[in-house]
Amino acid sequence: MTAARPPRADAQRNRARVLAAAEQVFAQRGSSASTEEVARAAGVGVGTVFRHFPTKEALLQALIVQRLTRIAADAREQAASPDPAAFFDFFAAVVGDSASKLELVDALAELGGDPTEAIAPVAEELTAAVAVLLEQAQQDGAVRKDVGVAHVIALLAGASQARRYAADERPLAVILDGLRAPNAE
Amino acid sequence: MTAARPPRADAQRNRARVLAAAEQVFAQRGSSASTEEVARAAGVGVGTVFRHFPTKEALLQALIVQRLTRIAADAREQAASPDPAAFFDFFAAVVGDSASKLELVDALAELGGDPTEAIAPVAEELTAAVAVLLEQAQQDGAVRKDVGVAHVIALLAGASQARRYAADERPLAVILDGLRAPNAE
Amino acid sequence: MTAARPPRADAQRNRARVLAAAEQVFAQRGSSASTEEVARAAGVGVGTVFRHFPTKEALLQALIVQRLTRIAADAREQAASPDPAAFFDFFAAVVGDSASKLELVDALAELGGDPTEAIAPVAEELTAAVAVLLEQAQQDGAVRKDVGVAHVIALLAGASQARRYAADERPLAVILDGLRAPNAE
Amino acid sequence: MTAARPPRADAQRNRARVLAAAEQVFAQRGSSASTEEVARAAGVGVGTVFRHFPTKEALLQALIVQRLTRIAADAREQAASPDPAAFFDFFAAVVGDSASKLELVDALAELGGDPTEAIAPVAEELTAAVAVLLEQAQQDGAVRKDVGVAHVIALLAGASQARRYAADERPLAVILDGLRAPNAE
DNA sequence: TATGAATGAGCCTTCATTCAT
DNA sequence: AATGAATGAAGGCTCATTCAT
Numbered sequence: 097m098t099a100a101r102p103p104r105a106d107a108q109r110n111r112a113r114v115l116a117a118a119e120q121v122f123a124q125r126g127s128s129a130s131t132e133e134v135a136r137a138a139g140v141g142v143g144t145v146f147r148h149f150p151t152k153e154a155l156l157q158a159l160i161v162q163r164l165t166r167i168a169a170d171a172r173e174q175a176a177s178p179d180p181a182a183f184f185d186f187f188a189a190v191v192g193d194s195a196s197k198l199e200l201v202d203a204l205a206e207l208g209g210d211p212t213e214a215i216a217p218v219a220e221e222l223t224a225a226v227a228v229l230l231e232q233a234q235q236d237g238a239v240r241k242d243v244g245v246a247h248v249i250a251l252l253a254g255a256s257q258a259r260r261y262a263a264d265e266r267p268l269a270v271i272l273d274g275l276r277a278p279n280a281e
Numbered sequence: 282m283t284a285a286r287p288p289r290a291d292a293q294r295n296r297a298r299v300l301a302a303a304e305q306v307f308a309q310r311g312s313s314a315s316t317e318e319v320a321r322a323a324g325v326g327v328g329t330v331f332r333h334f335p336t337k338e339a340l341l342q343a344l345i346v347q348r349l350t351r352i353a354a355d356a357r358e359q360a361a362s363p364d365p366a367a368f369f370d371f372f373a374a375v376v377g378d379s380a381s382k383l384e385l386v387d388a389l390a391e392l393g394g395d396p397t398e399a400i401a402p403v404a405e406e407l408t409a410a411v412a413v414l415l416e417q418a419q420q421d422g423a424v425r426k427d428v429g430v431a432h433v434i435a436l437l438a439g440a441s442q443a444r445r446y447a448a449d450e451r452p453l454a455v456i457l458d459g460l461r462a463p464n465a466e
Numbered sequence: 467m468t469a470a471r472p473p474r475a476d477a478q479r480n481r482a483r484v485l486a487a488a489e490q491v492f493a494q495r496g497s498s499a500s501t502e503e504v505a506r507a508a509g510v511g512v513g514t515v516f517r518h519f520p521t522k523e524a525l526l527q528a529l530i531v532q533r534l535t536r537i538a539a540d541a542r543e544q545a546a547s548p549d550p551a552a553f554f555d556f557f558a559a560v561v562g563d564s565a566s567k568l569e570l571v572d573a574l575a576e577l578g579g580d581p582t583e584a585i586a587p588v589a590e591e592l593t594a595a596v597a598v599l600l601e602q603a604q605q606d607g608a609v610r611k612d613v614g615v616a617h618v619i620a621l622l623a624g625a626s627q628a629r630r631y632a633a634d635e636r637p638l639a640v641i642l643d644g645l646r647a648p649n650a651e
Numbered sequence: 652m653t654a655a656r657p658p659r660a661d662a663q664r665n666r667a668r669v670l671a672a673a674e675q676v677f678a679q680r681g682s683s684a685s686t687e688e689v690a691r692a693a694g695v696g697v698g699t700v701f702r703h704f705p706t707k708e709a710l711l712q713a714l715i716v717q718r719l720t721r722i723a724a725d726a727r728e729q730a731a732s733p734d735p736a737a738f739f740d741f742f743a744a745v746v747g748d749s750a751s752k753l754e755l756v757d758a759l760a761e762l763g764g765d766p767t768e769a770i771a772p773v774a775e776e777l778t779a780a781v782a783v784l785l786e787q788a789q790q791d792g793a794v795r796k797d798v799g800v801a802h803v804i805a806l807l808a809g810a811s812q813a814r815r816y817a818a819d820e821r822p823l824a825v826i827l828d829g830l831r832a833p834n835a836e
Numbered sequence: 837t838a839t840g841a842a843t844g845a846g847c848c849t850t851c852a853t854t855c856a857t
Numbered sequence: 858a859a860t861g862a863a864t865g866a867a868g869g870c871t872c873a874t875t876c877a878t
Contacts, residue, residue, distance in 0.1 A: 107858070128313065130851055141860040142853085152852060243451055250447035251455060258439025266428055267435045274459025291877085292841060315868060326843040331870065476856085477862060498683065500847060511864040516849065518862095613821055620822045624813025632805035636798055640806060644829025662837075685872055687840095696839040697874085707873065 111148045114138045115162060118155055127156060157214045164218040171225035175232060183233035184272055187252065191268050194256040223249070240277045251275070296333045299323045300347065303340055312341055342399045349403040356410035360417060368418035369457055372437065376453050379441045408434070425462045436460070481518045484508045485532065488525055497526055527584045534588040541595035545602060553603035554642055557622065561638050564626045593619070610647045621645070666703045669693045670717065673710055682711060712769045719773040726780035730787060738788035739827055742807065746823050749811040778804070795832045806830070 117138035121129045131152055135142045149155035167190055174186040226245050233239040243251075251271060258267035302323035306314045316337050320327045334340035352375055359371040411430050418424040428436075436456055443452040487508035491499045501522050505512045519525035537560055544556040596615050603609040613621075621641060628637035672693035676684045686707055690697045704710035722745055729741040781800050788794040798806075806826060813822035 110859085131853085132851075135861095143855085143860050144858080146853065147858070150853095240455075243455065247447060247451045247455070250443040250445075250452045253446060254439035254441075254443025254452060254456070256439075257442035258435040260435075261438060262432060262435035266432045267439060270425075270428060270432070270436060270459040271439070271456055272459070274455040274457070295841080316870085317868075327870085328843050328872085329841075332841065335870090337869065480862080501849085502847080512849085513851085513864050514862075520849090522848065610825075613825060617817060617821045617825070620813040620817035621825060623816060624809035624811075624822060624826070626809075627812035628805040628809025630805075631808060632802060636802045637805045637809060640795075640798060640802070640829040641809070641826055642829070644825035644827070665838085686874085687872075690840095698839050698876085699837085701874065702837075705874095 107148075110138075110140055110144055114140065114145050114148055114155070115158060118159055119162075122156070122159065131155070154214070157212060160215060161218050164215070164222050168218065168222040168225045171222065171229050175225065175229040180233075180236045180238050183229050183239055184275075186229060187248075187255070187272060187275075188268060190252055191255045191259050192265075194259065234277075237277050237279075239275055243275065248275075292333075295323075295325060295329060299325065299330050299333055299340075300343060303344055304347075307341070307344065316340070339399070342397060345400060346403050349400070349407050353403065353407040353410045356407065356414050360410065360414040365418075365421050365423050368414050368424055369460075371414055372433075372440070372457060372460075373450075373453060375437055376440045376444050377450075379444060419462075422462050422464075424460055428460065433460075477518075480508075480510060480514055484510065484515050484518055484525075485528060488529055489532075492526070492529065501525070524584070527582060530585060531588050534585070534592050538588065538592040538595045541592065541599050545595065545599040550603075550606050550608050553599050553609055554645075556599060557618075557625070557642060557645075558638060560622055561625045561629050562635075564629060604647075607647050607649075609645055613645065618645075662703075665693075665695060665699055669695065669700050669703055669710070670713060673714055674717075677711070677714065686710075709769070712767060715770060716773050719770070719777050723773065723777040723780045726777065726784050730780065730784040735788075735791045735793050738784050738794055739830075741784060742803075742810070742827060742830075743823060745807055746810045746814050747820075749814065789832075792832050792834075794830055798830065803830075 114134065118134045121134045121137050125133070131145055132142055134155070135145045138145070145155065149158055170189060171186055174182040177185075179185065223245050226248055230239065230243075230245055230248055234241050255268050255271045258271070259265075299319065303319045306319045306322050310318070316330055317327055319340070320330045323330070330340065334343055355374055356371055359367040359374075362370075364370065408430055411433055415424065415428075415430055415433055419426050440453050440456045443456070444450075484504065488504045491504045491507050495503070501515055502512055504525070505515045508515070515525065519528055540559060541556055544552040544559075547555075549555065593615055596618055600609065600613075600615055600618055604611050625638050625641045628641070629635075669689065673689045676689050676692050680688070686700055687697055689710070690700045693700070700710070704713060725744060726741055729737040732740075734740065778800050781803055785794065785798075785800060785803055789796050810823050810826045813826070814820075
């Protein structure tokens, strides 16, 4: 009977709902929040959460993948821009967007270590995108030449962390200034 | 060598042992490591851990207090030095010492929010010490004048975080450069 | 016979099972018996006990509420009876029914103090029902007029306690005799 | 050096102190209060408590024995009195004295079951004393003849229990009236 | 003999995960 | 495919009891 219009669209929608709810819940109460709570926030049963993400760990990683994917997209977009400040805009955007999102730091941090199987692909994607952006900026003489992609990512994580406990954007400004090429002025 | 005369020295030693073990364990496995594990690492029973720290939370805070206390001492020491690079030395030392990384970030981060009763005193102590050091450095024209103590602390947290996933000291260098007074060169 | 149609009837059944098991276990080993033991007796996991009663305290109170509710119903039933001995029948029934003794005393005792939020409603219910029954009996000249509801309840607790360690019903008889109106004979 | 004046008197004093402290603590917080708390109230270390009473259980029993011993003494004293109301005075005194003492009920209750080895002797002592008192009262026509010592003790426990949650002495009066010989008036 | 630190079993409670409906 | 009840391992914490000082 009730097998007509959206056959699997429902499932997709639920997956998205869960992911969104998880983002919120984990951001607010830390990643130790219970799966039950995520389910409640998503308006579904726990069972549904586990159907889409076989493990809490998997859910967490899906969140990270989602975040990194967005950032990589951002990087690519900015790389396409002719604006010489593109790199800095990207950097600031990532940090600014992480504002309330506890997880970003950890997501980025994750990249430093031994990326899990699930994350590895996005990690590469992100690294590649940032590499392009960074090289352009260095080419343009906007960014100092002694930093590499890994440094940039570490600094993104650091700036996000700093931002988390600072009242304003000054820490970010400091870091961006630190990144500028010496004679950029 | 270390005789066994003092009757309650044993207790003090155990307290220290537990604290040291906790530092290691939490650094390695995150603050969600079990108290049992800490006890095991310290070579004592769980009861002993709880005798010295009535709560896991209390243990964690004791760790933070210990760390912040050391940093404040560092700051005071450097403030007493005539070296114009004192501020930078302090900053680098703190970040470099993030041996048991995990915790330092959180310890510093803790300062941004609403310091717990137990932490508040040390927080003030640290803030005061850094204030002195910072002002001197700004006076000397070594550090840019638009950053305040809170920014410095946020940046310490950020730099520590960055350090955690960087292979080298470059991110630190970047941040330090960002902190220098414009015409310091 | 007891088919398996109802989907959530299972949960209800489990709740009842837990309650019954708890009654037995606490009666036999005192209210300090472990929740684990109750679970075992109910043939469920501990988690199930806690799903139905969020706290051991809550479980205990549910037990008390259940007991008091039954007693209140008894009182109302007897109050509806024209039998002049209704009051005494009620009293004897309550005491006699102290099957799972331990608890009744405490349940009644609970009424003397500061009834918990959960218990207060039933307490009032019981008090009201006994009040009616008592007044009728006093009207009929069956019960002495210098006792109030609170006294009756205290005596119910006392008689139950006495019963607990007496081989026969004599203590109950003594108390009932003490309650009769002087010239009732 | 400090081995002169009271060689073992000290120990005796400590034992008494512990017993007194235990009585208070257990009365106020129930018998589940910790041994540590008793020790603190007694102004001694836990070790000392355990030196005098090898087990918490033993401490509890010592308390009971103490209580029962006093009651037995009371009974003997009243038995020696020519006052025809001696029995009632005794009964009222026991109940009245149990006022705040949570434990009495349990102590008396203990007699109903299978008196522990430690308690058995006092139990007999008490039973004997009450027997004498009861018989005299029955002889005098003050107390109904269909109750035995066991009933009296059960009723003492019951009356104590009732008293615990009653605002006044009415429940006691009711029970005493119930005990009087029919034509005693 | 007194002390109180240490011990560890045991308790209450939470939560990821499974499974019957 | 969704639901949420059931499960049980694991964690934080307490406390009777032991033992070095």
